[in-house]
Amino acid sequence: MSSLEALPVQAPGLPTDELVINMGPQHPSTHGVLRLVLTLDGEVIADVDPDIGYLHRGMEKIAENRTYAQYLPYTDRFDYLSSLNSNLAYCLAVERLAGIEVPERAHYLRVILAELNRVASHLIWLATFANDLGATTVFLYGMRERELIVDLFEMALGARLTYAGMRIGGMPYDLPDGFEQATRDAIRQIRPRLDENDRLLTGNQIFQSRTRGVGVLSREDALAYAVSGPTLRGSGVAMDVRRADPYCIYDRLDFDVPSFPQGDCFARHLVRIEEMRQSMCIVEQCLDRMPAGPVRAKLPRAFKPAAGEAYARTESPRGDLSMFVVSDGSASPCRLRVRAPSFANLQALKVMARGGKIGDLVATLGSIDIVLGEIDR
Amino acid sequence: MSLIGDILTGIASLFKGLEVTLVNWVRPKTTIRYPWQRRELPPRYRGALLLRRDPESGELKCTACGACERICPIGAISIEAEGKGKERRPTRYNVDYGRCMFCRLCVEECPFEALAMSGEYEYAVYGRDGLVVGIEDVGAPGRLQGMTAKELRGEKEEEVVAAAKPQEGSAQ
Amino acid sequence: MAHPVSPSELYLWLHGLWQRAGLPEGWWLALWAVLVAAVILIFVLLTVLILIWLERKVSGDIQSRLGPARVGTKFGLLQTAADALKLLLKEDIIPACADKPLFVIAPLLVFVPAFMVYIVLPFGRGLVAENLNLGVLYVIAVSALPALGFLMAGWGSNNKYSLIGGMRAVAQLMTYEIPLGLAVLTVVMAVGSLSTVAIVAHQRAWWHIVASPPLAVAFVVYFVAALAEVNRIPFDLPEAEAELVAGYHTEYSGMRWAIFFMGEYAYLFFVSAFAVTLFLGGWHGPFLPPVLWFLIKTYAIILVVMWIRWTYPRLRIDQVMRFGWKVLVPVALINLVVAGFWLVWFAT
Numbered sequence: 001m002s003s004l005e006a007l008p009v010q011a012p013g014l015p016t017d018e019l020v021i022n023m024g025p026q027h028p029s030t031h032g033v034l035r036l037v038l039t040l041d042g043e044v045i046a047d048v049d050p051d052i053g054y055l056h057r058g059m060e061k062i063a064e065n066r067t068y069a070q071y072l073p074y075t076d077r078f079d080y081l082s083s084l085n086s087n088l089a090y091c092l093a094v095e096r097l098a099g100i101e102v103p104e105r106a107h108y109l110r111v112i113l114a115e116l117n118r119v120a121s122h123l124i125w126l127a128t129f130a131n132d133l134g135a136t137t138v139f140l141y142g143m144r145e146r147e148l149i150v151d152l153f154e155m156a157l158g159a160r161l162t163y164a165g166m167r168i169g170g171m172p173y174d175l176p177d178g179f180e181q182a183t184r185d186a187i188r189q190i191r192p193r194l195d196e197n198d199r200l201l202t203g204n205q206i207f208q209s210r211t212r213g214v215g216v217l218s219r220e221d222a223l224a225y226a227v228s229g230p231t232l233r234g235s236g237v238a239m240d241v242r243r244a245d246p247y248c249i250y251d252r253l254d255f256d257v258p259s260f261p262q263g264d265c266f267a268r269h270l271v272r273i274e275e276m277r278q279s280m281c282i283v284e285q286c287l288d289r290m291p292a293g294p295v296r297a298k299l300p301r302a303f304k305p306a307a308g309e310a311y312a313r314t315e316s317p318r319g320d321l322s323m324f325v326v327s328d329g330s331a332s333p334c335r336l337r338v339r340a341p342s343f344a345n346l347q348a349l350k351v352m353a354r355g356g357k358i359g360d361l362v363a364t365l366g367s368i369d370i371v372l373g374e375i376d377r
Numbered sequence: 378m379s380l381i382g383d384i385l386t387g388i389a390s391l392f393k394g395l396e397v398t399l400v401n402w403v404r405p406k407t408t409i410r411y412p413w414q415r416r417e418l419p420p421r422y423r424g425a426l427l428l429r430r431d432p433e434s435g436e437l438k439c440t441a442c443g444a445c446e447r448i449c450p451i452g453a454i455s456i457e458a459e460g461k462g463k464e465r466r467p468t469r470y471n472v473d474y475g476r477c478m479f480c481r482l483c484v485e486e487c488p489f490e491a492l493a494m495s496g497e498y499e500y501a502v503y504g505r506d507g508l509v510v511g512i513e514d515v516g517a518p519g520r521l522q523g524m525t526a527k528e529l530r531g532e533k534e535e536e537v538v539a540a541a542k543p544q545e546g547s548a549q
Numbered sequence: 550m551a552h553p554v555s556p557s558e559l560y561l562w563l564h565g566l567w568q569r570a571g572l573p574e575g576w577w578l579a580l581w582a583v584l585v586a587a588v589i590l591i592f593v594l595l596t597v598l599i600l601i602w603l604e605r606k607v608s609g610d611i612q613s614r615l616g617p618a619r620v621g622t623k624f625g626l627l628q629t630a631a632d633a634l635k636l637l638l639k640e641d642i643i644p645a646c647a648d649k650p651l652f653v654i655a656p657l658l659v660f661v662p663a664f665m666v667y668i669v670l671p672f673g674r675g676l677v678a679e680n681l682n683l684g685v686l687y688v689i690a691v692s693a694l695p696a697l698g699f700l701m702a703g704w705g706s707n708n709k710y711s712l713i714g715g716m717r718a719v720a721q722l723m724t725y726e727i728p729l730g731l732a733v734l735t736v737v738m739a740v741g742s743l744s745t746v747a748i749v750a751h752q753r754a755w756w757h758i759v760a761s762p763p764l765a766v767a768f769v770v771y772f773v774a775a776l777a778e779v780n781r782i783p784f785d786l787p788e789a790e791a792e793l794v795a796g797y798h799t800e801y802s803g804m805r806w807a808i809f810f811m812g813e814y815a816y817l818f819f820v821s822a823f824a825v826t827l828f829l830g831g832w833h834g835p836f837l838p839p840v841l842w843f844l845i846k847t848y849a850i851i852l853v854v855m856w857i858r859w860t861y862p863r864l865r866i867d868q869v870m871r872f873g874w875k876v877l878v879p880v881a882l883i884n885l886v887v888a889g890f891w892l893v894w895f896a897t
Binding site for chain 3: 101144206360
Binding site: 066072073074138154155156158162164170176196199201205206 | 397481
């Protein structure tokens with residue numbers, strides 16, 4: 001049961017028809033409002049055509065009608081599962097545009113929150129991925145572990161999903177008392193539970209036969225489609241924006257960037273599990289080294305950055321999340337462009353799913369980990 | 378033979394999975410039985426808006442300056458006021474909860490420490506019009522009173538926030 | 550502990566009353582058949598209610614949450630009844646271009662066989678509806694009928710998803726009938742009779758599962774094949790929600806869907822009870838009344854089945870087929886041969 005042999009699709013000489021099926025915008029496992037038009041040859045997928053746009057909200061246009069400070073809560077809603085990373089990308093872009101120097105402590109706080117959000121986002125990914133494959137229990141376990149992290153965010157920021165947890169110039173306010181202890185406790189509880197989920201899922205024979213050799217993305221294809229994040233690192237390219245183009249204080253932190261060469265769903269699964277562990281290490285390092293000090297740079301009352309443009313790259317849990325801001329000297333951005341990692345990653349679905357079966361498509365789509373909010377904006 | 382090894386590892390992995398679920402089967406459950414039990418909210422929780430009063434005079438601190446109305450990204454706040462200068466007070470302070478995204482920018486902008494976000498999250502109504510609420514109408518007594526901007530930033534000039542006890546309804 | 554009145558004595562006494570009243574014999578047979586069927590139907594429906602509640606409670610417990618906990622005391626005992634009531638009140642939708650006769654008959658073809666097979670289950674000493682001397686063969690034959698029902702549902706729904714789901718269900722069921730039959734055949738060989746009562750009586754000294762290694766292997770084969778027959782994870786692809794919405798019963802709503810659901814749970818209880826009959830000693834056991842032992846053992850197997858369901862992911866359809874044909878059938882065949890040799894060499 002360990003290797004996937006290609007079954008002959010049809011007996012030679014027997015005429016068959018291709019079936020066009022719509023995996024519609026409402027579907028239990030398309031992770032949002034994504035429409036996939038499948039062309040099937042029996043059980044084998046001949047072609048996948050993603051149809052996006054069902055969640056388009058005109059976010060980039062809205063940015064032109066809001067001030068820089070007002071727009072920050074909107075950035076939560078791009079990748080709503082890791083909204084702090086989107087906040088961070090936006091703040092970095094605007095700070096680079098206006099030449100604002102962020103205090104040291106704010107950098108540490110930002111990294112702590114972003115990495116905790118990475119763990120929370122990967123836990124949701126694990127939960128939904130396992131749910132798509134039938135292991136409903138892991139869904140509940142992932143959500144249970146995520147509750148520990150979301151409680152931390154609620155303690156520090158007041159919200160549980162869309163945090164608006166950063167401001168231009170730093171952080172809105174400092175962490176509350178007891179946050180550090182609560183974070184260390186939460187990490188201490190999550191680590192063994194990750195191992196437990198590993199025993200339940202990663203080593204499981206059935207899970208391995210569903211994910212090994214499934215949805216293979218070769219290294220060349222991954223680079224050609226501008227894939228990034230765990231999807232890329234699962235294809236053997238150890239590229240991480242936190243290492244390649246460090247922002248905040250990532251250049252001072254000690255962490256590994258996991259990558260595996262096989263390019264299948266299992267490799268991407270391993271990458272994300274390992275990333276969760278690395279993120280928790282990063283959080284502990286930051287908690288140890290964080291200096292005291294202010295958490296926000298002083299901004300003028302009417303914030304009008306000089307005309308110009310700036311581009312900031314970050315590593316969100318899904319890949320390379322970058323924002324490009326253009327200012328014309330007024331209080332609102334002239335243009336905001338978001339480079340969403342899931343948009344590029346979804347393009348690679350065609351290549352990954354071709355030749356597989358419908359069951360493989362579900363596993364592959366789950367392992368790419370897309371969020372429609374940032375694809376459609 | 379590695380095939381036998383593979384088979385045995387595969388079967389062993391199946392049993393390991395069963396062991397994990399068995400362990401969790403007998404662990405205590407994490408469900409909180411809402412509405413008979415409620416979570417204790419942290420002081421910084423972002424619930425419905427609340428207008429603070431001055432502890433000595435009992436007057437609203439809000440002077441209807443409109444800073445919150447201007448900063449709100451989505452136009453959820455609308456204020457009607459009367460009076461001038463220091464005597465200016467709001468006659469009507471409406472928040473449209475159909476629009477509000479609970480970002481707390483208004484609280485942070487308020488120069489008079491008049492706004493806070495309370496622990497109120499149960500204000501469902503039957504019609505969308507009911508979501509436009511005069512802000513004095515929400516904020517059940519005994520609920521979390523929220524934190525103003527200075528309190529969030531840790532500048533403890535105001536009174537210490539009143540931590541709420543979770544509301545006990547009739548137990549089941 | 551014997552019954553105060555044995556069931557056969559009860560039957561003879563009632564029959565005697567009937568004959569003394571001078572009523573015709575044919576009517577007696579008809580009345581008795583209807584009575585037995587009614588009792589079994591009530592038992593099946595009650596069992597289904599209990600099983601659905603149990604599944605939700607077990608899944609809740611494994612998943613660190615409560616499960617039904619409001620309707621009917623804090624254990625949610627009336628939850629299934631409430632859901633059944635809701636389903637009864639739902640609108641009966643038949644898709645516009647559906648094949649109406651097929652669409653309507655399909656759920657019945659799935660539920661009725663699941664209830665028919667209970668006739669040969671020995672619930673206790675002498676407590677069997679009909680001691681067919683071809684009991685096991687009857688079970689295997691009737692168990693093949695639901696496959697037809699799935700195919701009718703898939704085709705009659707006029708829906709590509711349903712068709713694919715129906716075809717997958719039939720392929721899976723046909724494949725796993727074979728190892729199921731072979732495992733059962735191993736037991737029949739050891740006992741020398743197709744009658745379920747005789748099989749249970751044969752286990753008075755030792756349960757079959759510990760009596761000989763081939764029978765233990767046969768139990769494992771039977772268990773896995775039974776999981777596939779009842780469409781339980783890891784073999785539940787035909788109705789996998791994540792893949793094809795809901796497979797062959799996508800278009801069914803309300804009471805029609807409920808009948809599919811009931812059929813599945815009735816059949817689940819049956820295959821567990823059948824496993825108990827064939828391998829785990831039936832109603833044999835010390836101290837407690839036999840019926841209680843039977844139920845305890847059956848529910849133990851059901852709990853294991855549910856435990857498995859909430860632990861593993863599901864297999865893809867081609868992996869299901871490959872496992873069935875390339876692993877389970879050869880193992881079952883070889884086991885049958887070995888069991889034959891075992892009987893000859895170690896015959897007791």
